[in-house]
Amino acid sequence: MLQEAIFSGFGGQGVLTMGMLLGYAGVIEDKEVTWMPSYGPEMRGGTANCIAIVSDSLISSPIISTFDSAVTLNQPSIEKFEYKVKVGGNIFYDSSNTINPPTREDINIYACPVSEEAIKLRNSKVLNMIMLGAFIEVTKVVKMETLLKALEQVLPERYHKLIPLNKQAIEIGMGLVRK
Amino acid sequence: MGDVKFMKGNEALSEAMIRAGCDAYFGYPITPQSEVLEYLAREATKRTGMVVLQAESEVSAINMIYGAAGCGKRVMTTSSSPGISLMQEGLSYIASAELPCLVANINRGGPGLGTIQPAQGDYFQSVKGGGHGDYHLVVLAPCSVQEMVDYVKLGFELADKYRTPVMILADGAIGQMMEKVELFPQMERVVTDYPWATTGRPAGKDRRYITSLHIQPEKMEEINHTLQAKYKVMQETEVRYQALHLDDAEYLMTGFGLAARICIKAMELGRAKGYKIGMIRPQTLFPFPTKIYAEVAPRIKGILDVEMNAGQMIEDVRLSVEGKTRVEFFGRMGGMIPSPDEILENFEKYFIKGS
Amino acid sequence: MSELNEIMNPIKENICLPEFLVYERPDTLTEQEFHYCPGCGHSTVHKLLMEVVSEMGIVGDTIGVAPVGCSVFAYHYLGVDMQQAAHGRACAVATGIKRVMPEKIVFTYQGDGDLAAIGTAETVHAANRGENLLVIFINNGIYGMTSGQMAPTSLEGMVTTTSPYGRDVLTQGYPLKISELLAHLPGVYYVTRQAVNTAGNVRKTKKALQRGLEYQKKNLGFCLVEVVSNCPSNLKMTPLESNEFVANQMIPFYPLGDIKVPEVK
Numbered sequence: 001m002l003q004e005a006i007f008s009g010f011g012g013q014g015v016l017t018m019g020m021l022l023g024y025a026g027v028i029e030d031k032e033v034t035w036m037p038s039y040g041p042e043m044r045g046g047t048a049n050c051i052a053i054v055s056d057s058l059i060s061s062p063i064i065s066t067f068d069s070a071v072t073l074n075q076p077s078i079e080k081f082e083y084k085v086k087v088g089g090n091i092f093y094d095s096s097n098t099i100n101p102p103t104r105e106d107i108n109i110y111a112c113p114v115s116e117e118a119i120k121l122r123n124s125k126v127l128n129m130i131m132l133g134a135f136i137e138v139t140k141v142v143k144m145e146t147l148l149k150a151l152e153q154v155l156p157e158r159y160h161k162l163i164p165l166n167k168q169a170i171e172i173g174m175g176l177v178r179k
Numbered sequence: 180m181g182d183v184k185f186m187k188g189n190e191a192l193s194e195a196m197i198r199a200g201c202d203a204y205f206g207y208p209i210t211p212q213s214e215v216l217e218y219l220a221r222e223a224t225k226r227t228g229m230v231v232l233q234a235e236s237e238v239s240a241i242n243m244i245y246g247a248a249g250c251g252k253r254v255m256t257t258s259s260s261p262g263i264s265l266m267q268e269g270l271s272y273i274a275s276a277e278l279p280c281l282v283a284n285i286n287r288g289g290p291g292l293g294t295i296q297p298a299q300g301d302y303f304q305s306v307k308g309g310g311h312g313d314y315h316l317v318v319l320a321p322c323s324v325q326e327m328v329d330y331v332k333l334g335f336e337l338a339d340k341y342r343t344p345v346m347i348l349a350d351g352a353i354g355q356m357m358e359k360v361e362l363f364p365q366m367e368r369v370v371t372d373y374p375w376a377t378t379g380r381p382a383g384k385d386r387r388y389i390t391s392l393h394i395q396p397e398k399m400e401e402i403n404h405t406l407q408a409k410y411k412v413m414q415e416t417e418v419r420y421q422a423l424h425l426d427d428a429e430y431l432m433t434g435f436g437l438a439a440r441i442c443i444k445a446m447e448l449g450r451a452k453g454y455k456i457g458m459i460r461p462q463t464l465f466p467f468p469t470k471i472y473a474e475v476a477p478r479i480k481g482i483l484d485v486e487m488n489a490g491q492m493i494e495d496v497r498l499s500v501e502g503k504t505r506v507e508f509f510g511r512m513g514g515m516i517p518s519p520d521e522i523l524e525n526f527e528k529y530f531i532k533g534s
Numbered sequence: 535m536s537e538l539n540e541i542m543n544p545i546k547e548n549i550c551l552p553e554f555l556v557y558e559r560p561d562t563l564t565e566q567e568f569h570y571c572p573g574c575g576h577s578t579v580h581k582l583l584m585e586v587v588s589e590m591g592i593v594g595d596t597i598g599v600a601p602v603g604c605s606v607f608a609y610h611y612l613g614v615d616m617q618q619a620a621h622g623r624a625c626a627v628a629t630g631i632k633r634v635m636p637e638k639i640v641f642t643y644q645g646d647g648d649l650a651a652i653g654t655a656e657t658v659h660a661a662n663r664g665e666n667l668l669v670i671f672i673n674n675g676i677y678g679m680t681s682g683q684m685a686p687t688s689l690e691g692m693v694t695t696t697s698p699y700g701r702d703v704l705t706q707g708y709p710l711k712i713s714e715l716l717a718h719l720p721g722v723y724y725v726t727r728q729a730v731n732t733a734g735n736v737r738k739t740k741k742a743l744q745r746g747l748e749y750q751k752k753n754l755g756f757c758l759v760e761v762v763s764n765c766p767s768n769l770k771m772t773p774l775e776s777n778e779f780v781a782n783q784m785i786p787f788y789p790l791g792d793i794k795v796p797e798v799k
Contacts, residue, residue, distance in 0.1 A: 020357065023185050023357050023358075023359075024185045026185075026359070027183065027184070027185040027359045031359075032359060033185060033357075033358060033359050034356060034357070034358045035185075035356060035357040035358070036352060036355070036356040036357075037355055037356070059358075060440060060441075060443040060444040060447060061440050061441040061442075061443060061444035061445075061519055062352070062356055062358075062437075062440065063352070063437070063440075063441050063516050063517075063518060063519075064444070064518070064519065065518035065519065065520050065521075066520075202634055203630070203633060203634050205630065230633045230634055232629070232633060234626070234659075235655055235656070235658075235659035236655060238623070238626075238655075238656075239623070239626040239629075239655065239656050239659065240626075242619065242620060242623035242626035242627050242630065242656070243626050243627070243629050243630035243633070244630060245617070245619070245620075245623075245626075245627050245630060246599070246617060246619075246626065246627035246628060246629065246630025246631040246634075247630035247631065247633065247634040248630075249617045249627075249630075249631065250597075250630075250631055250634050250635050252634045254630075254634075268620055269620060269623070272620050276618075377597050377615035377616065377617055377631070378597070378615065378635060378638070379594045379595045379596065379597060379614075379615055379635075379638055380593055380594050380596075380613070380614055380615050381594065382594055386613050386614050386615050386616070387615050387616075388609040388615065388616040388617065388618065389616070389617040389618065390600075390609060390617070390618035391618065392606060392607075392618055
């Protein structure tokens with residue numbers, strides 16, 4: 001198994017966190033993982049992205065130009081990465097917030113209304129977790145339970161009360177793409 | 180077995196420093212390596228009693244390193260390109276006074292203030308002696324978060340063994356990226372008793388002094404001979420490199436650090452297309468793995484050297500192969516990172532389509 | 535000829551007799567002959583410092599830092615463990631030493647160029663961190679090692695090789711009273727300015743050095759002893775004339791005495 005993914009969106013949407021959580025979960029499942037952020041001015045707003053690679057064997061380059069999956073949380077990200085998805089790969093986008101959705105016919109397009117779903121949960125901050133749920137449901141790179149374990153590791157104790165909400169978000173995301 | 184963790188390169192480096200029983204860190208913030216000082220300030224002193232001090236400048240930091248290293252302590256500093264330039268005077272003094280210490284350069288794009296994005300433009304500065312006079316640093320080039328950890332331990336060992344400054348030459352990407360990493364267990368902080376260390380004149384014995392000043396040229400030449408002899412031993416015994424597919428290689432890709440890692444992907448893509456590409460990745464940039472290049476040069480058709488600079492290590496590769504094979508170059512500069520596809524295209528341009 | 539002889543050897547009687555002995559070389563001073571010019575204040579301050587170290591019984595606990603400048607070779611004379619620092623970096627080197635060996639007594643010995651020009655940042659920040667160091671600052675208003683260039687502490691109008699028409703403060707800046715400047719910092723515990731141009735001043739300087747080291751033993755903070763000194767060679771004066779220069783020109787601008795003293799509680 002090798003999954004080379006890019007997560008992209010506005011700074012503050014939690015795209016770096018999505019990739020990072022995937023990395024933590026990968027390590028818990030004893031997989032090889034690499035997470036490469038775009039760092040610098042993007043961190044202070046603007047479009048941020050990170051590459052996350054999860055693999056059963058050693059990962060060569062942390063820098064790649066085409067992806068198995070692109071997770072795009074805003075319009076500029078779709079425009080930037082739709083054509084960098086490998087044939088047969090996946091693109092996930094926030095269908096509640098996009099004017100021009102992806103159009104390629106040789107990839108799988110997952111329209112996920114994550115902003116709407118997050119509002120329903122009364123917490124717009126969990127939109128990234130909803131999307132992450134969709135991502136793992138399709139790609140199967142890590143299990144949901146592992147993601148939750150990773151959350152437990154990463155979140156300081158005082159935020160552990162938010163784990164059930166995150167679990168709910170992931171489950172909603174998984175449901176969005178379940179056929 | 181140590182702990183397996185998912186860590187950022189800079190944080191893994193810092194954690195390794197604590198675990199290696201480092202006595203003191205002196206540093207100054209600069210992107211992309213500020214996490215080091217932040218991590219140590221948070222973790223180090225409370226765990227091992229290690230001294231962590233934010234200096235007023237890189238100039239000051241490297242001289243604090245000089246002072247503490249002169250007391251026989253295990254010490255380290257880190258910075259990024261412009262800051263490392265400021266440290267060059269101090270490094271020259273440290274090399275001349277034969278003090279052990281470890282320095283990491285999380286290389287960013289230059290010249291000048293440049294950019295905070297990753298680059299490898301400091302190869303010449305690191306490998307050829309960035310300060311004044313004839314000296315070398317031992318230069319280790321990690322290509323993964325794991326090697327950031329491994330080279331801290333190795334770096335301290337080599338520094339102590341040769342009484343020499345050792346540099347870890349990484350780049351912004353390796354500092355910023357997160358990977359799975361296995362950490363070695365916490366080591367004891369060792370109380371050393373070096374005869375040369377200035378720890379207070381021992382009763383009934385001569386006092387010690389640390390200096391790089393020898394006004395008599397005869398004496399200064401002698402010091403130079405001592406240093407050169409040491410470098411010769413390193414060249415014979417401390418060379419480290421990673422080689423892939425040398426058995427069937429018709430071509431080589433070569434590079435260090437992150438560029439080498441991307442090359443491995445390009446090599447895999449090339450091999451899938453039927454090109455017999457091998458790979459040499461120097462892990463020690465000084466001492467440079469000259470012999471392995473010389474050995475394979477006569478039986479290969481060409482080498483593509485890939486770096487994130489305008490072509491620096493390529494000079495050492497060319498010196499090593501002594502004209503016995505073609506050496507071509509592909510590089511990106513100023514913080515741009517080459518992609519595997521780009522590398523393969525350039526390989527094909529030079530060796531497949533052009534030949 | 536006999537007249538010249540009289541000038542060169544004003545001492546008429548043989549006074550080098552054991553009964554006239556006032557002090558001996560402290561065992562902490564090495565037997566290496568000073569390279570300093572005849573009449574230079576460095577030799578006196580070296581001797582005083584080593585007397586104090588010897589009397590306090592801290593030879594084995596003291597680590598010194600030599601600068602770049604005339605006293606670059608201080609480690610040849612001061613018989614304690616020493617490190618030689620890059621130009622201006624003595625306070626940084628001393629910080630490195632003191633932080634890893636806080637139980638030791640650490641001093642730097644620096645001239646005006648080293649401490650107050652190229653090393654200003656290191657000096658100010660070590661002081662501001664309240665590093666427990668004794669900084670001995672020899673201020674002779676001129677660069678000695680490089681032969682008579684202007685120092686940050688050169689007086690207004692003073693002729694040096696780089697201010698051949700006299701220091702013009704409008705283009706070359708004002709003489710820097712760094713001790714007064716440092717005294718404002720909360721990390722600084724003790725600042726004093728002394729001189730070695732007269733026997734009385736020599737005795738006061740010794741007391742100041744002793745106080746500085748005593749304070750450090752108690753980890754009270756940064757201590758600075760400035761010593762206004764002479765440079766007969768570069769001032770192109772006899773030693774006596776150079777001491778007169780110190781008394782008549784330097785001291786009026788750099789007045790002697792304590793600048794910051796610990797509050798008595």
